[in-house]
Amino acid sequence: MNAAEELKQALPASVVSTGMQVEKPLVLVKKEDLLEVAAKVKEMGFDHLSVVTGVDYVDRFEVIYNFFSYGKKENLVLKVVLDHEAPEVGSLTSLWKGADWLERETYDLVGVRFTGHPNLTRILLPEGWKGHPLRKDYDMSVEQFVTIGEDGEDIVSTDGSNLLRRK
Amino acid sequence: MDPVTIDTTKFRPVRKKPETALEKLEDTGLISTVLAARERKGLIFLTTVDQVFNWARLSSLWPVTSGLACCAIEMMAVAMAHHDIARFGMEIFRASPRQADLMFVAGTVTKRMAPRVKQLYEMMPDPKWVISVGSCANTGGPYHESYAVLRGVDNIIPVDVYIPGCPPRPEAWLYGVLQLREKIKNEGYGAKWGLNK
Amino acid sequence: METEELLINMGPVHPSTHGVLRFKLRMDGEIIKECTVVMGYLHRGTEKLAEMKTYLQFIPYTDRLDYISAMPNNYAYVKAVEELAGIEVPLRAEYIRVLTVELNRIVNHLVFMGSLLLDLGASTAIMYGFREREKALQLYEMLCGARMTFSYFRIGGVRDDLPDDFMSKLNEFIKDMEKRIEDYKGLINGNEIFMMRMKGIGVISAEEAINYGMTGPSLRGSGVNYDIRKIEPYSIYPDLDFKACVRPECDSYARYMVRIDEMEESLHILRQIADTIPKSEVVATQKYGIAPLTGMPYTAQTYFPRIFIPPAGEAYSRIEAPKGELGFYVVSDGTTKPYRVKIRSPSFCNLTAIPKMVVGLKIPDLIAAFGTIDVVLGDVDR
Ligand code: SF4
Numbered sequence: 001m002n003a004a005e006e007l008k009q010a011l012p013a014s015v016v017s018t019g020m021q022v023e024k025p026l027v028l029v030k031k032e033d034l035l036e037v038a039a040k041v042k043e044m045g046f047d048h049l050s051v052v053t054g055v056d057y058v059d060r061f062e063v064i065y066n067f068f069s070y071g072k073k074e075n076l077v078l079k080v081v082l083d084h085e086a087p088e089v090g091s092l093t094s095l096w097k098g099a100d101w102l103e104r105e106t107y108d109l110v111g112v113r114f115t116g117h118p119n120l121t122r123i124l125l126p127e128g129w130k131g132h133p134l135r136k137d138y139d140m141s142v143e144q145f146v147t148i149g150e151d152g153e154d155i156v157s158t159d160g161s162n163l164l165r166r167k
Numbered sequence: 168m169d170p171v172t173i174d175t176t177k178f179r180p181v182r183k184k185p186e187t188a189l190e191k192l193e194d195t196g197l198i199s200t201v202l203a204a205r206e207r208k209g210l211i212f213l214t215t216v217d218q219v220f221n222w223a224r225l226s227s228l229w230p231v232t233s234g235l236a237c238c239a240i241e242m243m244a245v246a247m248a249h250h251d252i253a254r255f256g257m258e259i260f261r262a263s264p265r266q267a268d269l270m271f272v273a274g275t276v277t278k279r280m281a282p283r284v285k286q287l288y289e290m291m292p293d294p295k296w297v298i299s300v301g302s303c304a305n306t307g308g309p310y311h312e313s314y315a316v317l318r319g320v321d322n323i324i325p326v327d328v329y330i331p332g333c334p335p336r337p338e339a340w341l342y343g344v345l346q347l348r349e350k351i352k353n354e355g356y357g358a359k360w361g362l363n364k
Numbered sequence: 365m366e367t368e369e370l371l372i373n374m375g376p377v378h379p380s381t382h383g384v385l386r387f388k389l390r391m392d393g394e395i396i397k398e399c400t401v402v403m404g405y406l407h408r409g410t411e412k413l414a415e416m417k418t419y420l421q422f423i424p425y426t427d428r429l430d431y432i433s434a435m436p437n438n439y440a441y442v443k444a445v446e447e448l449a450g451i452e453v454p455l456r457a458e459y460i461r462v463l464t465v466e467l468n469r470i471v472n473h474l475v476f477m478g479s480l481l482l483d484l485g486a487s488t489a490i491m492y493g494f495r496e497r498e499k500a501l502q503l504y505e506m507l508c509g510a511r512m513t514f515s516y517f518r519i520g521g522v523r524d525d526l527p528d529d530f531m532s533k534l535n536e537f538i539k540d541m542e543k544r545i546e547d548y549k550g551l552i553n554g555n556e557i558f559m560m561r562m563k564g565i566g567v568i569s570a571e572e573a574i575n576y577g578m579t580g581p582s583l584r585g586s587g588v589n590y591d592i593r594k595i596e597p598y599s600i601y602p603d604l605d606f607k608a609c610v611r612p613e614c615d616s617y618a619r620y621m622v623r624i625d626e627m628e629e630s631l632h633i634l635r636q637i638a639d640t641i642p643k644s645e646v647v648a649t650q651k652y653g654i655a656p657l658t659g660m661p662y663t664a665q666t667y668f669p670r671i672f673i674p675p676a677g678e679a680y681s682r683i684e685a686p687k688g689e690l691g692f693y694v695v696s697d698g699t700t701k702p703y704r705v706k707i708r709s710p711s712f713c714n715l716t717a718i719p720k721m722v723v724g725l726k727i728p729d730l731i732a733a734f735g736t737i738d739v740v741l742g743d744v745d746r
Contacts, residue, residue, distance in 0.1 A: 021680070047574050048579075049577055050682065053680075053706040056704075070574065096577065097577075097716070098713060109411065123403065125404060134704070146282060148286065152373065163282060163285065164322050164323060165322060165325070232379050235406065236383070241512065243494065244494060247491055260379075275408055280384055280406070310408045313410075315409045316409065
């Protein structure tokens, strides 16, 4: 029995389906129950959160968590599906501290909100950047410029006249 | 018919080996119009203010450390023993722009970094020069289509020499430096400051 | 004593932040109370660009993530795509891949050693590090003509076979390197000043390191015996004899020593490869994607023409890069371009632990601790 089925047995109400992703067990989880499932996953010995990936599928968002267990040397993939209008899911920062920046990055680039995150701000792009670049509907034709404000923080605008030498 | 013999010494005048300090200076070609009064045993020499200034400037350019991306690693390689930029008197990379007169823009200038690069340039005292290194700094390079990259550093600061490459080889880098020296040699700062009167 | 709180800004242009990173430090006298990391000054939008490029066109971009060790980046990406498409790679190609990756590990650790010591104020080490790096780069130039940005891997193999005199040059390099590592050990390891700067600085316990998602040498410096080459063996690593270098001390010195030991292990691997490399093709002999033009000789380019279409699906694949776990999450929708590529970069995740590590230290110690995490900003910001 692999980890995905084990999880399904433990929490049958929260697991939508199980399967395989190449050679890794994959579990599709209800988004409301993510925290509960994650706590169970941690209990099962998956102590390393490898990566948090957000994917925009135009009609929905998917957030994918890749776990690894140092003790059992096993992989596990968790997946939640979020609706496109208001993508929101619980944050795993209370369980894995490494999730902090990974979630912030997903918020920054894909625009998925993680509720309960202690500091959900942009991380790679400056605060005030319009849009989330990894969404499929991100408008690449709008140029955004950054200037430095009074206090040394970034100010984003579409007007680069005090930065550029010529128009 | 008799074979024609050509006396090559007539065509190629034998160059005198520089011996005195003054002759050696003349031989470098940096101070080209040294009108040394040889009759007076080299006690006086004449030149222009520009040439002396330029010679001093180009012989010890101090770059500011402004490595931005991959090209910065190549910048380190240029500064190290194998390629040895110290041969051109510019091994002293200054961390502070106030003590530098040359800026290598080595790497990708992102939108977020652009105002900082500009600020760095503005903090450098005059006279100052900029070498833009790598395709990224020249035009945006491989990241030309990206939403977060400025397409060419010459959009924000004036550039003297562009070195293409991704990253440019150290040899290309040194060639770029030589080009800048060539440029400085012909600049006329003295005239600008009224020193030619 | 009552002191006033002071806010100090370090970076983004600071010689010891290895690029464009910024720390915001809240100080109590000389002691760091809180450290905030501000990044993104080198965010180049690589993941978005991946969606606009074909599978093959994206390979050069992977070079530019962690630009000190580009081969492992190439490898992680092509491995993910190969996993997705189920491509078998010929044995000789695997040997060449591991050879280049291990050589790159040595290069990476040389630059690490040099820049760490430069930050600590000892400027000789970087001269040594770059001297040896230059020799390794000459080997790479023989392979692919580039010094840093190789793009040498292809999906299903590598671009070209090894040149004829490569192996003799490699053996020379190995012999030379053995002596050099001894030199470094003699010069640096027991150095009193160095020990004072490194011992007991930037301590992070094993549990915390795991919780923060640290990987690679930085994690092994905390006594966790975790090396993907050993735990999830891929490629030809199961056939090779090497050990994962672990140190139990959890401090900067341990992280430094792990890397020095790793250089020796990599040399050991290179020696084995030089002895046992088999003869075969260097690109996959199955045909994927669109069939090559008839009458063309089978090379990497014809087996994998510019247009390569993997089946729809998702795959996450990771390797042990010099800096830690490097993974690519590739989502394909059955077209010529990836639907989404997510890069799990080791530098980004290792850096997460810095704010925790440096509380209670002084600024010079921040530089020491940060130096031993060994981040590259291209990898952090992507
Ligand atoms: S030009 Fe190439 S090597 Fe240089 S910074 Fe840009 S991507 Fe990196």
